[in-house]
Amino acid sequence: MAGNSSRRGAVRKGKKGATVGSGGVRRRGLEGKGPTPKAEERPNHKKYSGGSGSGAAGRRGGPKAKGKAPGSDQVAGRNAVLEALREEIPATQLTLMVRIDADERVREIMRLAAARALPVVEATRTDLDRMTDHSVHQGVALMIPPYEYAEVDELLEIAADRFEPPLLVALDGITDPRNLGAILRSADAFGAHGVILPERRSVSMTASVWKVAAGAAGRVRVAQVTNLNRTLAALKEQDVFVLGLDADGDVTSRELELGTQPAVLVVGAEGKGLSRLARETSDQVVSIPMAGRSESLNASVAAAIALYEISGVRDQHGLA
Secondary structure (H helix, E strand, O other): OOOOOOOOOOOOOOOOOOOOOOOOOOOOOOOOOOOOOOHHHOOOOOOOOOOOOOOOOOOOOOOOOOOOOOOOOEEEOHHHHHHHHHOOOOOOEEEEEOOOOOOHHHHHHHHHHHHOOOOEEEEOHHHHHHHOOOOOOOOEEEEOOOOOOEOHHHHHHHHHHOOOOOEEEEEEOOOOHHHHHHHHHHHHHOOOOEEEEEOOOOOOOOHHHHHHHOOHHHHOOEEEEOOHHHHHHHHHHOOOEEEEEOOOOOEEHHHOHHHHOOEEEEEEEOOOEOOHHHHHHOOEEEEOOOOOOOOOOOHHHHHHHHHHHHHHHHHHOOOO
C-alpha cells in the first residue's frame, strides 16, 4: 500500500482542445435500392431509437459517441426535462403528449423551449413510451444529442481552475443507471470534479441516468475510458491517490487521512465490490463504518457517504 506516500498538490496539466465526437450520427436515408437500414433506424420497427439529434451541437470534448440504447437520446419526465432546459443542455426537440395536463412545470418547460426556439411536437402516449424506452415520461420528453464524454485530463483541469486538489469518482463495473444518476448528484453536492466510466461492462450516460441525476448531469462532467485500471495507474503517476471503496477496507471513511490530497474514489460494482485489479491499484481501501446489521450498502449510498466525509475533511482544511 502507498497510503502514507508524500505525493501532494493539485495536478494542473496543459489544456487540451475539445474533441468533437460524431454523436452517433445515423445514415439519413438510402439511395436507390441500397441495403436495408438497421432496425433502430426504421421508424416503424419496435427497436427504432427515435432519432439521433445529429443536427445539434454536442456536449464538450471527448471520444466519439458509441452505439446507444433505445431512448438514450431522450430526457424523460417533467422534472428532468425542466432541469435540462434550465441548465441549457443542448437539445433538438421537445415532445409533449397530446392533451397533456399542463401544470406549472409543463408551462415552464414550454416557456424555456420557446425562448430557445426549440421545435415542439405532439405525440401519443404510445409513441412517447417507445421514444423513451418505456420510462416514466409524464408526457414530456426532450431529445438531446448523444452524450460526448470528456477526457480525464479535462476533469483535472476543472479542479486546477478552481484551485482545488482533484476529487474524481471512478465506477468499477457499475451497471445500474440509477446508481450512476445518484452518484452524479452526490458528486455535484460534495464538490467532486468529475466521474470516470469504463467503456465496457458499465453503465453509460442514458436517458435513465439523466432522469435520476436531474440537473447534476449537466453540471458534473463524465469521462469514458477504454481501460479503467490503466487510467487509475496513469492518475497515480500524476500524484493522484487511488482510494478504493469496499466493505473490507484498510481504513474507515472517518480515518481517511488522504481526504485532503488529490484523489480518485473508486466505487465497486453492485454486490461484487472492487475488482481484484482495482483493489491492487488502490493506495488505500476505504470502508464505511456501520453499527447496524447490514453487511453492505448500495453503491451510490456508499459513494455519497464517502464523498461527504472527504468534503468535510477538505472543508476543515479550507480546500473546498
